[in-house]
Amino acid sequence: MRPFEKCPVCGGELVEKEVEKLLRGGAHTALLKVRAEVCLRCGGRVYSQETVRRFEEIRSKLRRQDTAEFKPMGLSFEVV
Template sequence: MMPFEKCPVCGGEMVGKEVEKLLRGGVNTAILRVPAEVCLRCGERLYSQDVVRCFERIRAKLKRHDTKDFQPMGQAFKVTNCGLESSA
């Protein structure tokens, strides 16, 4: 899949895996499973050009709110205060 045997970040060994990728477009978010080369040492992920193009298409759809082909998975919430005191 990739021309890298070693990680371009740390030199670690790369292995092919299926990973979950979180994509954001505007206020919308999508999660998908895609193939990637993953570094066993640092966790760096490398994606093929086809996968990156897929990411770009999905982000554009999310920005346009064109989500009719996507499966809803619940709701997302922004938490502004979880009750923790600032240590500063």
């Protein structure tokens, strides 16, 4: 079930697409390819709750980049 049938910003039609999302955490940045509902009229994006939770996890890891848990080189994220 989709959370919105129409764009919550302008009421336009939403279509599912793969998009790029830039996340920043502290001095670090990650570029992710994720699925989102994209408005054909205004370009607004609606992400699933699971995707937003992953964004929060990744931002947290970017802020803690110096820990052994996170290795930015060669790491690839894909949220579906």
